[in-house]
Amino acid sequence: MWEDYVRTVEPYVPGEQPKVSNLIKLNTNENPYPPAPGVFDVLKNMDAVSLKKYPDPTCSVLVDAIADFYHVDSDRVFVGVGSDDVLSMAFLTFFNSDVPILFPNITYSFYDVWANLYRIPFKQIPLMEDFSVRKEDYFVPNGGVVLANPNAPTGANLPLKDIEDIIEHNRDQVVIIDEAYTDFGGESALPLIDKYENLLVVQTFSKSRSLAGLRIGYAMGSRKLIKYMLDVKFSFNSYTMNTPALLMGAAAVKDREYFEKTVAAVIKTREWTKGELKRLGFSFADSKTNFIFARHESVPRDYIFKRLREEKILVRAFNGDIIKDYLRISIGTDEEMRVVIDTLEKILGEFENA
Amino acid sequence: MWEDYVRTVEPYVPGEQPKVSNLIKLNTNENPYPPAPGVFDVLKNMDAVSLKKYPDPTCSVLVDAIADFYHVDSDRVFVGVGSDDVLSMAFLTFFNSDVPILFPNITYSFYDVWANLYRIPFKQIPLMEDFSVRKEDYFVPNGGVVLANPNAPTGANLPLKDIEDIIEHNRDQVVIIDEAYTDFGGESALPLIDKYENLLVVQTFSKSRSLAGLRIGYAMGSRKLIKYMLDVKFSFNSYTMNTPALLMGAAAVKDREYFEKTVAAVIKTREWTKGELKRLGFSFADSKTNFIFARHESVPRDYIFKRLREEKILVRAFNGDIIKDYLRISIGTDEEMRVVIDTLEKILGEFENA
Numbered sequence: 001m002w003e004d005y006v007r008t009v010e011p012y013v014p015g016e017q018p019k020v021s022n023l024i025k026l027n028t029n030e031n032p033y034p035p036a037p038g039v040f041d042v043l044k045n046m047d048a049v050s051l052k053k054y055p056d057p058t059c060s061v062l063v064d065a066i067a068d069f070y071h072v073d074s075d076r077v078f079v080g081v082g083s084d085d086v087l088s089m090a091f092l093t094f095f096n097s098d099v100p101i102l103f104p105n106i107t108y109s110f111y112d113v114w115a116n117l118y119r120i121p122f123k124q125i126p127l128m129e130d131f132s133v134r135k136e137d138y139f140v141p142n143g144g145v146v147l148a149n150p151n152a153p154t155g156a157n158l159p160l161k162d163i164e165d166i167i168e169h170n171r172d173q174v175v176i177i178d179e180a181y182t183d184f185g186g187e188s189a190l191p192l193i194d195k196y197e198n199l200l201v202v203q204t205f206s207k208s209r210s211l212a213g214l215r216i217g218y219a220m221g222s223r224k225l226i227k228y229m230l231d232v233k234f235s236f237n238s239y240t241m242n243t244p245a246l247l248m249g250a251a252a253v254k255d256r257e258y259f260e261k262t263v264a265a266v267i268k269t270r271e272w273t274k275g276e277l278k279r280l281g282f283s284f285a286d287s288k289t290n291f292i293f294a295r296h297e298s299v300p301r302d303y304i305f306k307r308l309r310e311e312k313i314l315v316r317a318f319n320g321d322i323i324k325d326y327l328r329i330s331i332g333t334d335e336e337m338r339v340v341i342d343t344l345e346k347i348l349g350e351f352e353n354a
Numbered sequence: 355m356w357e358d359y360v361r362t363v364e365p366y367v368p369g370e371q372p373k374v375s376n377l378i379k380l381n382t383n384e385n386p387y388p389p390a391p392g393v394f395d396v397l398k399n400m401d402a403v404s405l406k407k408y409p410d411p412t413c414s415v416l417v418d419a420i421a422d423f424y425h426v427d428s429d430r431v432f433v434g435v436g437s438d439d440v441l442s443m444a445f446l447t448f449f450n451s452d453v454p455i456l457f458p459n460i461t462y463s464f465y466d467v468w469a470n471l472y473r474i475p476f477k478q479i480p481l482m483e484d485f486s487v488r489k490e491d492y493f494v495p496n497g498g499v500v501l502a503n504p505n506a507p508t509g510a511n512l513p514l515k516d517i518e519d520i521i522e523h524n525r526d527q528v529v530i531i532d533e534a535y536t537d538f539g540g541e542s543a544l545p546l547i548d549k550y551e552n553l554l555v556v557q558t559f560s561k562s563r564s565l566a567g568l569r570i571g572y573a574m575g576s577r578k579l580i581k582y583m584l585d586v587k588f589s590f591n592s593y594t595m596n597t598p599a600l601l602m603g604a605a606a607v608k609d610r611e612y613f614e615k616t617v618a619a620v621i622k623t624r625e626w627t628k629g630e631l632k633r634l635g636f637s638f639a640d641s642k643t644n645f646i647f648a649r650h651e652s653v654p655r656d657y658i659f660k661r662l663r664e665e666k667i668l669v670r671a672f673n674g675d676i677i678k679d680y681l682r683i684s685i686g687t688d689e690e691m692r693v694v695i696d697t698l699e700k701i702l703g704e705f706e707n708a
Contacts, residue, residue, distance in 0.1 A: 002528050002552040003578070005451040005497060011588040017410050025407070034403045048397045049388045051567035051602070053379070054560070056371050081435060084591040092471075097359040113589045117446075143359060174356050198356040206408070213405035213597035224357070234365040235467045237438035243567035244598040248405070 009117055018314065024339060026330040027316040029181075029291050031210040033262040033333075038251035039211070046247065055246055057238045065250040066218055070190060076220055078229045079249075081240050083180055083204040083217030087146075088114045090200055090219065093232045094174035095120045097143030101173075104133060106323060108152045108178060127154070131285045131293075135162045139169040148178040150186045153318060153328045155287030160187040167196050174225070176200045181289035183208035183263050184270070190220060197222040207290055208263050209252045214245045266290050270331045276341040280348060284326075295325040299351045307347040313340055363471055372668065378693060380684040381670040383535075383645050385564040387616040387687075392605035393565070400601060409600055411592045419604040420572055424544060430574055432583045433603075435594050437534055437558040437571030441500075442468045444554055444573065447586045448528035449474045451497030455527075458487060460677060462506045462532060481508070485639045485647075489516045493523040502532040504540045507672060507682045509641030514541040521550050528579070530554045535643035537562035537617050538624070544574060551576040561644055562617050563606045568599045620644050624685045630695040634702060638680075649679040653705045661701040667694055 018025070034040075059079050067074040080086035091114045095101050098121065103111045105124040115122040125137045131154040138145055145166060150157040167175050167189075177189045179201055190201050205216035219229065233240070241249075253259075270287065277284065277294055284294035296304060305317045305327060316328040331337065372379070388394075413433050421428040434440035445468045449455050452475065457465045459478040469476040479491045485508040492499055499520060504511040521529050521543075531543045533555055544555050559570035573583065587594070595603075607613075624641065631638065631648055638648035650658060659671045659681060670682040685691065 002448070002526055005448060005527065006582050007447050007450050007586060008582070009585055009589040011585040017408055019410070028408055030408065031406050033406070035405055039405070040402045043397075043400060043402045046397060048394045048602070051389055051393070052385050052387070052564040054371055054382055054384065054566040055569070056373070081594050081596075082591060084593070088590050093361050094356070094359060096361050110589075117586070117589050172356055173359065210406040212408040212593075215409070215593055215596040228360050228362070231363055231365040232361060232471070235363040235464075235471050236442055237436060239438070239566075239569055240435050242435075242569040242596065242599055245596055248402075 007117075010113065022312060024313045024332060024336050026332055026336070026340065027314045027328075028212070029207055029289070029330045030212050031207060031262065031266065031290065032331070032336065033210055033265065035210040035248070036252045036255035036258040038255050039248045042247045042251040043244075046244065051243055054239050055241060055243045057234075059241050059246055061250045062216070062241065062246045062253075065253045069253050069256065070220060072193070072220055073223075075223050076193070076226050078219040078226050078233070079241060080217050080233070082206060082215040083178065083202050084110060085240065086202050086217040086219045087176070087178060089229055089233055089236075090174070090176055090202070091115065091120060092118055093229050094176075094200075095144045097173065099141055099143040101144040101146065102138055102140075102142045103146040104151065106131065106151070106154060106320070108148045109318075111146055131156045133158050133162070135166050138166045142170065142173060144173040144175070145170050146176045146178065148180065149189070150181045150288045152180065152289070153291070153293050153316070153323065153326075154285050155181075155289045155291060155293050156285040157186045157288040160189060163189050164192060167192065167199055171196070171198060174198050174200060176202060178202045180204045180207055184267055184290045185288035193221050197224060200225055205249060205252060208259065210262065211249065211252055214248055216241070216245055216249045266331050269334050269337055272334070273329075273331060273337050273341070280341070280344055291328050291330045293326050293328050295327070296348070299348055301325050301327060303351060304344070304347060308343065311343045311347070313343055361471075364467065376666060378667045378686060378690050380686055380690070380694065381668045381682075382566070383561055383643070383684045384566050385561060385616065385620065385644065386685070386690065387564055387619065389564040389602070390606045390609035390612040392609050393602045396601050396605045400598065405597055408593050409595060409597045411588070413595050413600055415604045416570070416595065416600045416607075419607045423607050423610065424574060426547070426574055427577075429577050430547070430580050432573040432580050432587070433595060434571050434573075434587070436560060436569040437532065437556050438464060439569075439594065440556050440571040440573045441530070441532060443583055443587055443590075444528070444530055444556070445469065445474060446472055447583050448530075448554075449498045451527065453495055453497040455498040455500065456492055456494075456496045457500040458505065460485065460505070460508060460674070462502045463672075465500055485510045487512050487516070489520050492520045496524065496527060498527040498529070499524050500530045500532065502534065503543070504535045504642045506535065506643070507645070507647050507670070507677065507680075508639050509535075509643045509645060509647050510639040511540045511642040514543060517543050518546060521546065521553055525550070525552060528552050528554060530556060532556045534558045534561055538621055538644045539642035547575050551578060554579050559603060559606060562613065564616065565603065565606055568602055570595070570599055570603045620685050623688050623691055626688070627683075627685060627691050627695070634695070634698055644685045645682050646685070647680050647682045649681070650702070653702055655679050655681060657705060658698070658701060662697065665697045665701070667697055
């Protein structure tokens with residue numbers, strides 16, 4: 001029977017992308033601000049005739065723009081279809097040991113899915129009670145290390161010196177630092193790629209660059225690491241990044257000023273939101289991301305989630321032992337967050353009076 | 355040492371995407387005609403603000419448009435980042451037997467690369483001398499069958515009754531028919547997907563839809579096959595198709611009239627080119643694609659390739675035992691092909707007089 005040879009997997013369920021409008025959508029950590037003005041110009045001037053040709057398989061316009069932004073050489077930059085593509089390619093390329101790879105028990109939900117998909121042995125290390133990573137847990141024999149920093153969905157950040165300590169103890173395997181959220185206040189490990197040949201830093205255009213709709217992720221590391229990834233990538237699919245993504249992505253990364261301005265705005269709104277959430281009785285790890293992962297001291301998570309949804313506010317709720325009490329709330333505009341706080345205040349009040 | 359755990363592969367080398375202009379580019383089988391007029395409209399009206407949001411992970415606007423075009427249900431359509439993404443996902447999903455999968459020794463050059471990448475055992479079956487597939491070669495125990503039909507890079511087409519005979523003999527494994535070129539005169543196996551639950555038909559927007567630059571491929575098959583592929587896809591990367599690809603792809607597939615008109619134009623030019631190539635001393639299998647795979651009776655392949663390149667005409671030359679004497683010439687516009695024929699006539703004349 002043909003079904004005997006099918007690879008069956010536990011599929012990841014992404015955050016809802018509702019087709020109804022006038023929702024305040026705070027469930028997938030998108031940026032509330034539009035992409036950089038240069039992206040609008042590129043889109044306006046794009047010629048549909050050019051789409052009959054394959055895109056440049058080396059993605060040089062985008063790779064060079066990223067390299068310029070971070071002051072690294074272009075042969076140390078790898079781009080892919082969102083950081084999921086980049087990370088899964090890195091798992092496939094680098095994690096071929098029989099010894100388990102290590103990552104936290106609470107982290108980005110794709111790591112164990114990719115490990116299962118590629119038959120990579122793995123071990124999930126429990127976080128501390130405050131959601132922090134205990135670095136010594138990663139000082140044991142392993143086939144590789146993956147850390148989201150700041151971590152998802154907790155938002156907690158591990159200081160760069162601890163990250164470096166973990167890399168120091170793992171010179172014989174590849175260490176991947178997944179920095180999807182680092183622009184919102186984390187400390188990037190990027191300065192360490194010159195020192196550690198086995199360190200891969202992965203970032204994305206989906207959050208701080210306001211381009212989730214284009215699907216662009218990238219990795220930076222030693223020439224050797226990037227070369228190995230490119231070899232695997234070219235054996236999958238030579239042309240993954242389409243022409244609109246290459247052109248608009250390059251335009252986005254060139255505008256440092258707009259990037260810094262919008263990131264600062266998100267951070268400011270987040271800090272205001274933290275204060276308000278505390279006032280309303282929520283607790284959370286100190287987020288360095290564009291979301292807050294919070295639980296309420298007395299009102300059940302699912303009640304709040306359901307009532308918010310009824311009020312047309314969409315946030316994210318995960319299942320799982322510890323995190324089932326938490327809501328993940330993406331940071332929107334000031335106006336959106338004011339509506340969220342007012343609505344929460346109303347919902348919590350109703351609950352207490354019921 | 356971290357390099358001990360790296361997956362090393364033999365990377366596929368794609369056709370050159372030269373950055374110089376005013377070349378006649380006939381090396382990667384792109385369509386010489388622009389995309390459908392609706393694609394221009396969508397591009398003109400696209401709002402860059404929308405790109406801050408993730409695309410619809412179910413890709414419904416594109417999936418539904420493809421389903422409408424082919425009169426199948428939407429849950430029998432899978433879309434991916436070019437047919438390479440779709441095919442590699444199908445290999446990973448369906449080919450998990452210990453018995454080798456089968457495909458021809460001369461065919462699309464990615465099949466053995468994916469098989470190696472995923473550690474899938476495979477056996478390459480020699481084509482007949484005229485580049486045809488002998489169907490009986492596929493009536494043996496195997497872990498799956500993949501056939502490009504029409505085949506690449508030969509252009510030869512296997513009649514649908516032979517394809518069905520092969521499927522009939524392989525009911526217990528998945529049979530993939532890769533129909534990247536079928537719109538140019540092949541017989542699609544699509545009508546058979548209702549009859550055979552294990553048949554997957556794969557096509558692309560890169561050739562007949564003039565959208566190589568957007569990276570869109572798709573597969574059609576039984577609900578079960580598509581469901582298994584979606585599960586694996588969602589465990590890789592939930593958001594592979596970006597917003598521009600979804601919107602412009604849907605617009606392209608909706609215009610049946612333009613599609614039929616441009617495909618007919620390519621076929622007409624191809625038939626004229628065949629006559630001219632014969633007149634100039636070339637021989638080739640009867641192509642049902644948008645390219646001709648031809649060898650010259652007396653002038654060496656590499657000489658012609660080099661001289662064409664000097665005359666700013668780029669075609670494709672593959673290495674390998676039998677195919678090293680052949681040029682693959684994509685079909686351009688009438689005007690481009692007239693230049694190609696005139697140039698070939700000049701080059702061949704020079705060679706004979708040298």
